[in-house]
Amino acid sequence: MTEILKQYRLTSPEEPTDEMLQALMEDVAEAARESSAKAEAEKQRRLQTVANEIEEWRSKIAV
Numbered sequence: 001m002t003e004i005l006k007q008y009r010l011t012s013p014e015e016p017t018d019e020m021l022q023a024l025m026e027d028v029a030e031a032a033r034e035s036s037a038k039a040e041a042e043k044q045r046r047l048q049t050v051a052n053e054i055e056e057w058r059s060k061i062a063v
Helices: 003-007 018-062
Strands: none
Touching: none
């Protein structure tokens, strides 16, 4: 957390400066990118698991 963000709290009665808002938005954007990347990685992992299960199922049927 940057020093600017430590100075401002959302419950503060004062309005944030433009610099504070910019820092808050950058932090939120970074968190959103990280969350999206994690979600995509988990989706790919699950799809691969299903693909592996289907392949295993098909190989059992073919026997």
